[in-house]
Each structure stands twice: as C-alpha cells, then as structure tokens.
Amino acid sequence: MSSSKILRTLAQAILAPLIALIVSVIVTSIVVSIAGASIGDFWDVIFTVPTHRNWVNITNQSSMLFLAALAAAIGFRMNLFNIGVEGQYTLAAFAAAAFAGAGWLPGKLNIVGALLVAMAVGAIWAGIAGVLKVTRGVSEVISTIMLNAIAGTMIGYLLNNYGNQYGQGRRTTPIPGSSQLSGWTPWSAGDGPIWTLTILAVLAGVTMSIVINRTRFGFDLRATGMNEDAAVASGVKVKRMVVISMLISGAIAGLVWMPALFGAADYYGPPFQRALGFTGIAVALLGRNRPLGIFFGAVLFAWLSEQANPLSLVADISPSVVQVTQGVVVLAVVIAYEVVRRWMAAYEQRELKQALGTEVRA
C-alpha cells in the first residue's frame, strides 16, 4: 500500500465518524431547543467528565451492546437480517438464569454450563428462522420478528407457572452464591464492579474478526454476502451457510445478558434489561458491521445513555432525548461515509490530473 493510500484510508476512518458526530450534535441541539430546554445545559451534562461510577456502568453496558451488535452484524455480512437478536437474547437469558438457578453443577462449572445453555438457546431460536428460510423460503425478517413475540409470551408463561413470586413480579430462582462473580473493582467498592463476563465481549469480538476475515468459512460468508450466484458457482453451499450463520448469530445473541446475569442480577426477573437486541442492530449499522467499528459504536451508545441520566434533574429535559441523538448518529454515519468516499475520489482525481499534466503531454 502506498503512503498516500494509507493516508486516505486513515482520513476516511477518522473523517467520516467526525463529520457524523458534528452533524449529530447540531441536529440534537435543534431537537433540544425545540423541546424547550437549554442547549448549553444539555451538552454540559452529556460531556461532563464521567465519574468512576459512570465509567464502570459505561463499560458494563458497552459489553452487552457490543455482543448484541456483533450478533446482528454476522447476519448482515451475509445479507441476512436477523431482527430477532432481541428474542434470542431474552429467551437465552431466561433459560440460562433458570439453569444456573437450579444449581445442578457446582460453583464455577455452573457458570460454564449456563453460558452453553444460553448459546444453545439463542442458536436454536435463530436457527429456526434459518431453517424456515432455506426450506420454506420464509423471509428471516418476518420469522425473527414473530419469534421475538413468541419468546416474550413463552417466558411469561414459564415464569407464571414455574417462577417464584418476588415483590410485584415473578423471577427465576436466584443463582447460588458460589456461582456468582464478584467482578473487578478498579476504584472504590462504592463505584460498583466491572462485571467479570464483560470479557465475553472481547473474546467474541476477537474470535469473530478472525473467523470472518481470515478463515475459509468467513470467506464463504463474505462471498455469499457480496455475490450469491458467484458463491454458489465457487462451491459454497448457500443454504447451509444461511443456517450456520443464523446459528452463530443466535449463539452470540445468547451471550448478550450474561455479563449482567452473573455480575449483578443473579436471576431473571423484573430488572431484566430489554431492547438491547434492537439497539444492537443500530450499533451494528453504526459500526458498519466491523468488530472495531461496533466497539466504538457500543461505547458511544453506552456513554450517551449513562450520561443522560441526570438530564431531568439538571437540564429539565427527559433523558430519552438521547435516543434521538443515537438515532441521528446512525443516520449521520451512514451518510458521512458516502460523502467522504466521494470527496476522496474527487481528491484522487485532482491529484492524478496534476501528475498527468506533466506525464502525458511530455
């Protein structure tokens, strides 16, 4: 690669997100002022240096968003729209909590068992959509949306019949103390721990980027995404790839809530965090389906949510306004990448023209 090309790639990598960020700031400011709040106060809150406690929360939250986005991205790379990350991780979280709560396995082994259960349940739930697609031609968009609804109903039914009453709602049996993880407390205990299983996000991210970029399987997956006919002619069994990709996507989705389960929640019940699956899809778009991009996207989203909490106190505006920001960021990124790509092309042409002016006429 020539140095100018490296420069261009760098510029594209930095310039596009930067433009997207600036556009998002402007649009959000307009929304905030329409909502009747002070723009200055709003940004003051968002850009306050996070406290130690905030940092811990941002880290924990990003790990779950990252896993959800990674799950969605694997499908996207193959033109599969797994909208069902939501249902997959919810059902997997419930199953893993129930399994771990039963305490069949001792201590840490119980955790490993529960993780496997979570991955299996997520994989099966996504796999159903994959199998329906290749055998019956059912669009995975439709089937995963329906599977989301079914997952919700199923959990409600199971909790009602087998769960324990707890306060206003119902929950699974809490997991035994020996299977809980204390996490890592970089600052004082009052700031809370960084959950041990946030490491799952790192492991999954590294593994998937190797699998997608370096392995034969990943090549087949990308080839299918780029040109299905050519992939078939090259020997890729596309139907099998669809099912396998859905299984992998679902297995990763299954892990989404695991850091929280073993780090803080101890059971599946009312404090369960919903919508991570849908937010994950937005983060995947933001990160352009690349692990590194998704990482930054997840941190950004987690930051915005965390920093927004005091908004109603300080700036008299609902914290949900940051959801507007999150939405705008995704749109802005998609647009900014295209704009920057065109700039780069135009710039390249000017460069060439100058080089040519001396060469061709010589």
Next chain:
Amino acid sequence: MSAAVTEGDTTAGAPSGGVVVRDILKQFPGVVANHDVNITIRPGTVHALIGENGAGKSTLMKILYGVQKPDAGTISVDGTEVTFSSPTDAIKAGIGMVFQHFMLADNLTVLENVVLGAERLHGIGDAARAEVARISDAYGFGLDPDMLVERLGVGQRQRVEILKVLYRGAKIIILDEPTAVLVPQEVDALFDNLRELRASGHTILFISHKLDEVLDIADDITVMRRGQTVGEADPKTATKKQLAELMVGSELPSPETEESTVTDHVLLALEHVGVVDDTGRPVLKDITFSIRKGEVLGIAGVEGNGQEELVETIMGMYRGTGRITLDGKDVHHWDTRDRREAGIGFIPADRHKHGLLLDAPLWENRVLGHQTRPPGSNGLFITASDAKADTERIVREYDVRTPSINTNARALSGGNQQKLIVGREMSGDPVLLIASHPTRGVDVGAQAAIWDHIKRARREGLAVLLISADLDELIGLSDTIEVILRGALVGRFDPQSVTPQELGSAMTGGGDA
C-alpha cells in the same frame, strides 16, 4: 503506415450533424481511462471503435451516454456543444445506448419492456403498441409486442434493446460489443438491421473485437490504444492485419489445431442426462457424450439452447436425471465444491454473475472457487500471502492490466476481468475445464494467448468442454464438435472438415428443414 490508415489526424471539418468528441479526459483512481480522445462521427454512418482490452472504449461510450462525466473535453451533437449529467440528458440529445449486459425484465412482454420508463411518450395503450409495431416493421425486427421476453433468444433480446432506444427517439445509437454474444447468423441479422437504420438516417457507434465484422459493416473505424484515440482506418482499404497492428501492435492470431493429443482415457462421460426447469419444461434432453484426456469437445449452438444448463449440471449447480461420471466415478452425490476439488475448472458465460466478487480485490477473487486448497487456503485459514503471490503470477502470465492485485475487480475492463478468470480456472492443474466463451470480450492478442494456454494444458492431458459463439474458435480448438439445439445434441462434426456455414445451419435447425 499504409495509405489506408492515417495515424493521429482526427480533426475533420465540423459536420452538419453527428457527434464530435474533442480532447476527452477521464481518470479513475490509479488509471487514466481516456485522454486526448478525439472522434468525429459523421451523421448517417456506422462507426466502429476498436482497441485492446482496457483501451478505454467502454468508458468513452459511457461518457457519450451520460453514465460517466468526463474530467475534461467537449462533446457536440449536431454542431452544438452538450454536457450530460445523466443518460436522461443524452436521450434528450438523441443518443441511446445498448449495454453489453441486457437490461430487460424477463417476466414482462416486449411492449411492456419497451414502454417501461417512457410512458409519457405514447402512453401505455394502443398508441404505444402501434408505435412499437411500426418501429419493428420499419427496420425488419420482426418482434411480437405481446411476446414474453423470457421466451426470446439472445438476438431477439438485443433487438428489443435497440427498439427501446429507438422508441425513445434516439438518432445516435451506441452498442457496446453487440456481437460478442451472437452466433454468425444472428450477427448477419443484426447487421441487416443496422444497415436499415443507417439508411433511414440513424448514426451508429459500436465496439467490437471481431475485425472481420468491423470491416464488413463500418463506414469509419477509430482505433484506441491505452486510453487514447490513435488513428482512423478506412474499412474499404484496410486489412485485418493493419487493424490488429494499430490496436495491439502484434500479429493477428488464428486458432489452429495442432496434432491431436486425444488419449483413450475417458475423463468426463454424460449418459442420458436430462434436466427440466421450474415450470417442468425440458431444457436438456437425453444428452450423451464423453470427453477424453487431452481432448477438446466443442459445443456449437445459438445461445439459450441449453448450454447454460449443461455446464451448470456438470458443475453440480443443477440436478438432473441420467448419469455423469468424472474419471470413472459417479458424481451424482457430489456438490459443486466436491466437483471443483476433483479438479474441474469453470469459466462461466456470465463473468459478473458467476465469476467474480466485483467489490473484492483481485487476490480474493483468485481464492474464489479455490477456497479449500492452496494457494487460497490451508483448509481452515485463508492464506493471503500465497494467494497474493499467485495472483501476481496470473496478472503476469495472462497479461491482466491492473494497477495492482489489491484493486477491486470492478475497476478492471471487461476483457481484463475475463483474463483473470481464465488464469484462475487454469490454476491448480485442473483435469477438466468447462469453458463457456473463454475469450468473450478479450482482444485479439489476449485471445491468442488464452488459446495457447488451453492448447498447452491439453497437451498435458487436460480435457476441455468448450462452448463458444465464435465458430472460428470452436473449429480451431476442438477435436470434436457437437451441435446443441433446443436442449438436445443434434449433430456431430469433425472440425477438420466442417465449414462455419454447415455448423451455422445445424445450429438453427436448418439441417433438418
């Protein structure tokens, strides 16, 4: 330089109509596709544009049709300077274009395809039908407006494309390699249509790599080399040899079989192979043939008579009845990957659809189809550095013109994409090569090189199934020629004695009539 060929001087006096292109410059990242391009197209003539692969012909046509914007230079139509920011502008100025890859909706009728997007001209009712019928009659197209396009052959589809352009009022018609997909009879029919169009005052600009055709129909010839127009030739006096020299500066090749290298070892055998399509219509009927090591079996036929289905059945992309054996082994339960791993190379007829990942770099395209073996992978991981090194080899041996092996396949000209595919499929010592139109869209020099590669591999025992619309290529390379018509093999010919005329008549069923 001979008297018939005037190098460089393209500055004829401004005509009263037609198209004048001056000093066009067009660059892509890393490539100068056009520079100092000057052409004068006289009104009411057929103008041919020739040049080697990557010379910039398609780019120039796209500029004239407003698909791409030139970085510098001017275009004038009928004496007035024009700038096109989209094909809509070009159409307004009376310029229409037929791309090499047809853009028709199969499940619509001829009429619907023509009217689609031009509803404002004559509505979509009787007026439109009358207009379509009028144009079809006027130029002898013989198209039925209510025929479904999926029922049409390639030649007819091309006429629909031309009709579309005429319907929109084009006076200047651009055709990019219109004859590449046609068999000789269809070429003759096309040329008759073009002559009618010329007689009625239309101007035609077309690209071809087939110099005989160019000499046959063109009134003027412009030659491009390395992005530049380098000269004009007069078809009345120029010879193929002169044109080829102007284009590539090399001798004109002709495919000639040498001594037969056919062995007794049967490599591929098909017995009573049949295939039906989704609607239950038979597309291959009782196909039986065998190819031995060192043998080239040519299949002659008008496109759309089952060739696609035949190669895709052998590749395992279609399932049919009957028996296929590779080197004695029944391949019924083998999928496409098994067959490729067993050493089948596959040059598809449609390179964009089946042969390339257009948005992936060349070296990844080298891996495509070879994902399971070196140098593409070690079974589990892609071995990028080996794949890159081997891509460099292909680029060198097959003369693929590209800025680098990290360039995306999309940026290559059609002929250079084809060379890359041929190089890839000849890699890894295949035992059987399924070659559909292996030299489609490549220039005369590259064509000769590809023929040499195939001949060399055949001497070393390669079995080849060759499908081609180029009868000279078929006759020159094949040891045996089978003719396919409506999904069945209808005749077997010895290339030593058969003439293109005889083949042509068998291909269209003329032999039985």
